[in-house]
Amino acid sequence: MLESKRRAAIFFILAFLLALAAGFLVFQKVKDLNAELGGMTKIYVAKGDIPVRALIQENQVMTIEIPNKFVNKAHITNKNELINNVSVVPLAAGEIITKNMVKPFSNLRNENNRLVALYPSEKVQYDQVVTELDRVDIIVSTEVNGQPQTEIFMRDVPVAFSDGDKPEDFTGAALEVSLEAAAQLIHVQNYADKVRILKANVGKEEPVNPVEEQQQPAVSEQLSAPAESPNIPASPGEAAVQ
Known part of the structure; x- marks a missing residue:
């Protein structure tokens, strides 16, 4: 009886150590991948459908994160570049908003x-x-x-x-x-x-x-x-x- 308990304890300890090792390896791999991608940056997307030439309001947009490797100068990362401007094309929910899609209302x-x-x-x-x-x-x-x-x-x-x-x-x-x-x-x-x-x-x-x-x-x-x-x-x- 004691021998079986001892074996079970050793099995759980080994399983725990293997789980820790696997978790560490996954964490290290994710860390290396994030370092390769350069971290994450928040960009703005349409929260819902936005009609063309309509003033864009704060509640009509939201942010998502994408790897820095894929961020370019066309992406909007500052809310001030977006709010109270107008869209020159109709935007669908979830669509990434780029700078060439919006213009000042005075245009x-x-x-x-x-x-x-x-x-x-x-x-x-x-x-x-x-x-x-x-x-x-x-x-x-x-x-x-x-x-x-x-x-x-x-x-x-x-x-x-x-x-x-x-x-x-x-x-x-x-x-x-x-x-x-x-x-x-x-x-x-x-x-x-x-x-x-x-x-x-x-x-x-x-x-x-x-x-x-x-x-x-x-x-x-x-x-x-x-x-x-x-x-x-x-x-x-x-x-x-x-």
Whole structure:
């Protein structure tokens, strides 16, 4: 009886020592792994769905920890970079928020304006890389009543934000226009033969308000006009190239 108790005690002691050794080895492995990854950093993610252009509130975000090895300059680690800014894309719950997804609310000069994204394609071409706060002119080529025509569609349109600031990583920009102009711009983007985006030389002439610009005849009206309709003359200051 005593011999069996002694054996059981030795077994439990050995099991305890082996458990301690295994725990130490696991702890050491985790410690080495954390050292290799450089520790952990808190970054911000959406706590719930956040609609586009809505002011981001503190209760709409939360933090998660990721290894320092995977943290880059695009991640948001400071709450002040996020609160009371607006998201330029809709955010889903749990989605990591990066700096290029949020902009100051003041970037939209008028609450009635809209952002229209223009991505380079076979139809849309940027002659230069544009960045936030730049202004652009939009030149449209299309066929009206069987005749090719190229004209200035919009002047001095503000760039709300851009994706990429170098030619090799530039993937497009969002332009701020009035709601009426947004419909015309999207129509031209879909149905014009060619759309050229030219970086405006801001400061050399009086800027044109993009809302006022839409009082002028638009190419989208020509695109949707019946074939027998006469050409709509270009507005003052806009030369048509036959």
